[in-house]
Amino acid sequence: MRTRDQNGNPSEKRDQNDQPISTYQSHALLVNTLIGVGILSFQRGLAEEVGFDSLWVILIGGGLVWIEVWFLTRMMEKFPRQTFVEVLCRLLGSKRIPWLGRVLSLPFLLLISVYWVVGIGSVSRTFGENVITAVLPRTPIEVTMLLMIATVAVVASNRIQTIARFNEFLLPILYLPIPLLLAALIQWGEWENILPLFQTGWKEIMRGAFTAFFSYSGFSVLFIYMAYYQQPFRAIRSHSTAIGFVTLSYWTVMISSLFVFGGYELPDLVWPTLALIKAAEIPGMFLERLESAILSIWVVVVFTTMVSLFAAWVDLVVSVLRLDEHWRKWVAWGTVPVLYLVASWPGNLDQVFTLNDWLGKFEMASVLLILLILWLLGWIRGNRGRNRTAGTKNKDGKNGGKSHAPTSS
Amino acid sequence: MRKSYTRKRERRKKEYLKDRSERKLDEKVGGLRVYTELEKNLQFISQLLGDATDLVSRRFTIQYTPNRRAAVVYLDGMVEVAIVDEFVLHPLMTEAENIRSKSDIWKTVRESLVQTGEMETTRELKTMVDSLLSGDTLLFVDGCSEGLALGTKGWARRAVKSPRSENVVRGPREGLTETLRVNTSMIRRRLKDPDLRLKDFKKGKRTKTHITLMYIEGVADDAVVKEAKQRMKQIEIDGVLETGYIEEMIEDNTWSPFPQIQNTERPDTVVSHLLEGKVAILVDGTPHALIIPAIFSQFYYSAEDYYERYTIASFLRVLRLVSLFIALLLPTLYIAFISFHVEMIPSDLAITLAAGRATVPFPSIVEALVMEVSVEILREASVRLPGMIGPTIGIVGALVVGQAAVEAGLVSPLMVIVVGLTTISSYATPSYSAAISIRLLRFPFMIVSATLGLFGVVLALLLMLLHLIKLRSFGVPYLAPFTPLHLSDLKDTVLRMPWRWMKKRPVIYRPGDDRRQRKEMDGT
Structure with missing residues (x-):
C-alpha cells in the first residue's frame, strides 16, 4: 500500500517503517548522492578546460548547482507529500479523462528516467574501470559491475525511508579519507604549482563549470525524495548545507591535487584523486599502500549514489504504474539487465568520460525544463491545484511549515 | 495489502472458532464440580x-x-x-x-x-x-x-548465586534463579515503586509454565507493553522450558542472525532496563529474563558500565567496539590481504609473512577456515566439559595444537595469532547471544573475502547494514540512536557520559515519563 493516499496526504495507517525523512537525513541523502564517482576524476576534466583556474571554477559549478537546487526545492515545497510524478499527472490531467495526465507527463518522466538509468550504468562502469585498474586487475570488469549493480538493486528495492536511513548511517564514512588528502597536501604541496591564476576567458570558464556538473549531478532525485520529507519547508536549509559541504569537499580535493600535481600534470592523470592518496605517507602506518583501503571506502560512496538514483527510478516506475509496495523488488530486478547493458555500452574509458560529461549537462537541462513546465502549469492551472489539496499555494504551505517548526526543534 | 488484510481477518475468524470449540471441550472435561462425597x-x-x-x-x-x-x-x-x-x-x-x-x-x-x-x-x-x-x-x-x-508451594530451590554468564568486578553478585517468585522478589526489592506492574500468563498446554511480564507503568511505552501482551497471547505451544522459547516466538525477525531481545541473568540489569522504559519477561524454571525492546548497541553494554566511573566505562566500551570489529573481520581481512591486496602489507612484514607461509600447502581461505573451525570445536568442547577440565582443554588445544601445526608447516604463525585474537575478542562481548551471531557471520564474510577481496567484503557489509537498518525490535529501530539519529541518546552509546549529563531517559524507547533527574538537582 502506498504511504500516501490519492490526494497526496499522508495516509493514516503508516507503520513505523514509514517514519518520514528527517532534516538531517535529507542532508545526508543529498551529500551522498552528489559525491559519487565524480570525486575520483573530476579534476582532470576541469584542468583540461581551465587549467590552473579550476581552483575556483569548481566553486562556480557548485554555485550554479546550488541555484538550481534552490529552485527545485522551492518548487517541490509547494507540493508537500507528493512526488513530481503525481504533481505532473495532476497538473497535466483532466477530470473527465483520467489517463490523460499520465500519458502527457510521460515524455518528461522519460527524460528524467533516462538520466537516472544511464547515470547508474555509467557510474557503475566508471567505478568498475577504477576497481579493475587499481585493486582487482585479474577480475573481469563484467563481474565487478554486475555485482555492484545487483547489490545496489537489493538495497534500492526498499522504501525510500529505509534508503534515507541507510544514507544517514553511512554519511560519516565520507570524512574518513580527508586526513589522507591533507597529509598529501602538506607533504607534497608546492605553492608554485597553483600559479598562474586567472589566465582563462569567460567562455572557457563557463565550459569548465558545465564540465563540473557531472561531479555535482544526481540532485534530480529530490523530485522524488522531497515527497517523503517530514518538513519540506525546512528542506532549503539542509539542501544548502549539503551543497555547501559537497562544494567544500570538492574544493579541498581540487586544491590538494593542484598543489601536488600542478595544472600541467593534472590533465594527464586518469585517476588524480587516487594518485593523490598514493602519494600520502603517514609515519607509523601499519598498512603500506592505501589504494585498496581508500577504494573500499569509495565503494560505499559510489554505492550510495547509485542507490539514490536507482531508488528514485524504482519509485518513479511504481508510482506511474500505481503498483503495490512489493513490486519495488521486481522493478529493481527487472532493471538490472538494462543497467548492465548501459554500463557495458561505452567502448572504452574515454567514451565513459564523455558520456559522464554529457550526463551532467543533460541532468541540468532536463531539471530546468521540468521546473519550467511545473512553474508554467502551476501558473496556468493555479486555481485548480489550490482547490484539490491544502497547502498547494506557497503562502499557505509556508505558514503551515513554520507553525510546526517550534515543536520539532 | 487489501488481500493480506482480508486474509488476516479470515485467519482471525478461524482462530476464534477454534478457540470456541476448545472452550466447549474444556467445559465437558473440566466442568466437573467437587463431589459432596x-x-x-x-x-x-x-x-x-x-x-x-x-x-x-x-x-x-x-x-x-x-x-x-x-x-x-x-x-x-x-x-x-x-x-x-x-x-x-x-x-x-x-x-x-x-x-x-x-x-x-x-x-x-x-x-x-x-x-x-x-x-x-x-x-x-x-x-x-x-x-x-x-x-x-x-x-x-x-x-x-x-x-x-x-498455598503451600515449596520445593528444592537453588540458592541465589552469582550469575554464571555475566560476571562483573563491581556490582551486585546476585543472579536470578529458577524460581519465578524469588526472581520477582529480587526485582521488587530493588525497585520499590508502586507503579511496577506484573502481568501473569500461563503458557504451555502441558507444562503450564508461569510467565510474568514486568514493566513500570507510566515509564514504559504503552504501545510496547500492549504489543508484548498481544504477542504473548498468541503463543500456542505444549511446553515452555526456557525464555528461549518465548524469545523465538515473539521476536520480530526469526531469520535474522542478530538477537532482537536481550536476555540477562542479573536482577540489577533487569531493573536498569525497566527504568529505561522497557519490559521484562520472566519465566518460571529458568534464571534468564528477557528484555524488550532491544537495540544493537545494548548487547555491547555491561552492567558494570554504569557502576564504574564513566571514564573507565567509556574506555571499556570503545575496547568492546574494537573487539567487535576484530571478531567479525580480522580473519576476513587476513584473507583479503594475503590473496588480493598484498601491496597493503608493509614490505618487511610481507617478507616475514611470505617466509611463514612458504611451507603452507593451502590457500589462505582453507588455512583460515580450518583454523577457525577447529577453534570453534575447541570452544564448544570446553563449554561441554565438566568443571576443571574445560580450561585445560582450551590451553591444550590452543597452545599445543597451534604450535604443533605451525611447526608442521600446516598453518602460518600469523594465522595462529589471527585466530587467537579473533577468539579472545569475541569473548569480550558481554552478551553471549550477540557474540554467537558475530561468530556465525564471520564465516560468510571469510568466503566473500576469498572470492572478491575487500571490494566484496564492503558490499557484504553494506548488505548487512541494510538488514540491520530494516530490523526492528517491538517498533524500535535496531540501529537507533545512530539511525534514525537521536543526538541526545548518543550520550549512552559508544561512550558512557556521566550520570549528571543524562537527565532524561533514552527517547528511542518513547518513555512515558522522560525525566530521570529533576531540574532542581542540577547544582549538586
Whole structure:
C-alpha cells in the first residue's frame, strides 16, 4: 500500500517503517548522492578546460548547482507529500479523462528516467574501470559491475525511508579519507604549482563549470525524495548545507591535487584523486599502500549514489504504474539487465568520460525544463491545484511549515 | 495489502472458532464440580493422575460431634511438608472445638482453622487439580460441595548465586534463579515503586509454565507493553522450558542472525532496563529474563558500565567496539590481504609473512577456515566439559595444537595469532547471544573475502547494514540512536557520559515519563 493516499496526504495507517525523512537525513541523502564517482576524476576534466583556474571554477559549478537546487526545492515545497510524478499527472490531467495526465507527463518522466538509468550504468562502469585498474586487475570488469549493480538493486528495492536511513548511517564514512588528502597536501604541496591564476576567458570558464556538473549531478532525485520529507519547508536549509559541504569537499580535493600535481600534470592523470592518496605517507602506518583501503571506502560512496538514483527510478516506475509496495523488488530486478547493458555500452574509458560529461549537462537541462513546465502549469492551472489539496499555494504551505517548526526543534 | 488484510481477518475468524470449540471441550472435561462425597473426590484425583506414586492423600477426622471426615491431598516434594503439618493438619485435628454448629463447619474451617496465607475456594475440580499440580495442597471435607486450595508451594530451590554468564568486578553478585517468585522478589526489592506492574500468563498446554511480564507503568511505552501482551497471547505451544522459547516466538525477525531481545541473568540489569522504559519477561524454571525492546548497541553494554566511573566505562566500551570489529573481520581481512591486496602489507612484514607461509600447502581461505573451525570445536568442547577440565582443554588445544601445526608447516604463525585474537575478542562481548551471531557471520564474510577481496567484503557489509537498518525490535529501530539519529541518546552509546549529563531517559524507547533527574538537582 502506498504511504500516501490519492490526494497526496499522508495516509493514516503508516507503520513505523514509514517514519518520514528527517532534516538531517535529507542532508545526508543529498551529500551522498552528489559525491559519487565524480570525486575520483573530476579534476582532470576541469584542468583540461581551465587549467590552473579550476581552483575556483569548481566553486562556480557548485554555485550554479546550488541555484538550481534552490529552485527545485522551492518548487517541490509547494507540493508537500507528493512526488513530481503525481504533481505532473495532476497538473497535466483532466477530470473527465483520467489517463490523460499520465500519458502527457510521460515524455518528461522519460527524460528524467533516462538520466537516472544511464547515470547508474555509467557510474557503475566508471567505478568498475577504477576497481579493475587499481585493486582487482585479474577480475573481469563484467563481474565487478554486475555485482555492484545487483547489490545496489537489493538495497534500492526498499522504501525510500529505509534508503534515507541507510544514507544517514553511512554519511560519516565520507570524512574518513580527508586526513589522507591533507597529509598529501602538506607533504607534497608546492605553492608554485597553483600559479598562474586567472589566465582563462569567460567562455572557457563557463565550459569548465558545465564540465563540473557531472561531479555535482544526481540532485534530480529530490523530485522524488522531497515527497517523503517530514518538513519540506525546512528542506532549503539542509539542501544548502549539503551543497555547501559537497562544494567544500570538492574544493579541498581540487586544491590538494593542484598543489601536488600542478595544472600541467593534472590533465594527464586518469585517476588524480587516487594518485593523490598514493602519494600520502603517514609515519607509523601499519598498512603500506592505501589504494585498496581508500577504494573500499569509495565503494560505499559510489554505492550510495547509485542507490539514490536507482531508488528514485524504482519509485518513479511504481508510482506511474500505481503498483503495490512489493513490486519495488521486481522493478529493481527487472532493471538490472538494462543497467548492465548501459554500463557495458561505452567502448572504452574515454567514451565513459564523455558520456559522464554529457550526463551532467543533460541532468541540468532536463531539471530546468521540468521546473519550467511545473512553474508554467502551476501558473496556468493555479486555481485548480489550490482547490484539490491544502497547502498547494506557497503562502499557505509556508505558514503551515513554520507553525510546526517550534515543536520539532 | 487489501488481500493480506482480508486474509488476516479470515485467519482471525478461524482462530476464534477454534478457540470456541476448545472452550466447549474444556467445559465437558473440566466442568466437573467437587463431589459432596469425600471418597469420590479422592478417587477422581488419583484416577486422573494415574495412581501417581508421589500423590499423598491424608484422611483424617475433624473432631466435632458428629465427626466429620476430611482429607488433604498434595504432591510429595512440591509442598512444604512442615507447613501442611503444622498449619493445616494440626489445627484441623486439635482445634475443632471452635466449630459452633454443624452448618458452620465449612465456614470455620475456611476462616479460622486453616492457617495458610494463600487460599482459594472453588467448586471446579479442574482448577483444583491445576493447583495441586503447581504445588498447592487441596483440602476436602466430606459433605461440602467446595474444596480449598492452600498455598503451600515449596520445593528444592537453588540458592541465589552469582550469575554464571555475566560476571562483573563491581556490582551486585546476585543472579536470578529458577524460581519465578524469588526472581520477582529480587526485582521488587530493588525497585520499590508502586507503579511496577506484573502481568501473569500461563503458557504451555502441558507444562503450564508461569510467565510474568514486568514493566513500570507510566515509564514504559504503552504501545510496547500492549504489543508484548498481544504477542504473548498468541503463543500456542505444549511446553515452555526456557525464555528461549518465548524469545523465538515473539521476536520480530526469526531469520535474522542478530538477537532482537536481550536476555540477562542479573536482577540489577533487569531493573536498569525497566527504568529505561522497557519490559521484562520472566519465566518460571529458568534464571534468564528477557528484555524488550532491544537495540544493537545494548548487547555491547555491561552492567558494570554504569557502576564504574564513566571514564573507565567509556574506555571499556570503545575496547568492546574494537573487539567487535576484530571478531567479525580480522580473519576476513587476513584473507583479503594475503590473496588480493598484498601491496597493503608493509614490505618487511610481507617478507616475514611470505617466509611463514612458504611451507603452507593451502590457500589462505582453507588455512583460515580450518583454523577457525577447529577453534570453534575447541570452544564448544570446553563449554561441554565438566568443571576443571574445560580450561585445560582450551590451553591444550590452543597452545599445543597451534604450535604443533605451525611447526608442521600446516598453518602460518600469523594465522595462529589471527585466530587467537579473533577468539579472545569475541569473548569480550558481554552478551553471549550477540557474540554467537558475530561468530556465525564471520564465516560468510571469510568466503566473500576469498572470492572478491575487500571490494566484496564492503558490499557484504553494506548488505548487512541494510538488514540491520530494516530490523526492528517491538517498533524500535535496531540501529537507533545512530539511525534514525537521536543526538541526545548518543550520550549512552559508544561512550558512557556521566550520570549528571543524562537527565532524561533514552527517547528511542518513547518513555512515558522522560525525566530521570529533576531540574532542581542540577547544582549538586
